[in-house]
Amino acid sequence: MSEKLMDCTRFCGIMNRAIRVAGGAAAFARQHNIPVQSVRDTQNLRGFSSDVVAALGLVQVLRxxxxxxxxxxxxxxxxxxxxxxxxxxxxxxxxxxxxxxxxxxxxxxxxxxxxxxxxxxxxxxxxxxxxxxxxxxxxxxx
CATH class of the missing domain: 1.10.260 (434 Repressor (Amino-terminal Domain))
Structure with missing residues (x-):
């Protein structure tokens, strides 16, 4: 596979910037039609919502x-x-x-x-x- 993989630290940077630009977790959730709790749980690293990952234009994989x-x-x-x-x-x-x-x-x-x-x-x-x-x-x- 030739894709350039990023770790969770880089993912968090991308996610936090996108949430900040959107005006907060609730605004990001509304923009992408995602439950706010999914955004907050992902931002707090309680889990990685596939909806949030997809909204950021990313794909999650295990290696x-x-x-x-x-x-x-x-x-x-x-x-x-x-x-x-x-x-x-x-x-x-x-x-x-x-x-x-x-x-x-x-x-x-x-x-x-x-x-x-x-x-x-x-x-x-x-x-x-x-x-x-x-x-x-x-x-x-x-």
């Missing part, structure tokens, strides 16, 4: 740090690919699940996107996910 190279962040697809290769190397999902110390149905749910990667991350060489943002591409119709 997985590599302890071996802290400056590099892996995509969920990278984690999925490494998990699938690990399972193939173990010859069966059952034996891979035993290596991870989880039930095979739990591993199946992780593979199928029904559960998060947390139980397998460290053994695959990834850290816990970090939140990042990137600017949406604006389509030019002309």
């Amino acid at each position: 997985y740090p590599l302890p071996s190279d802290p400056g590099k962040l892996a995509t969920p697809q990278d984690v999925q690919e490494k998990l699938n290769n690990f399972i193939r190397g173990c010859k069966s999902q059952r034996s891979a699940a035993q290596v991870f110390g989880i039930h095979e149905s739990h591993l199946s749910n992780i593979q199928n996107g029904l559960r998060g990667f947390a139980p397998v991350l460290s053994m695959l060489g990834f850290g816990l996910p970090v939140r990042r943002f990137y600017a949406k591409k604006v389509e030019n119709h002309g």
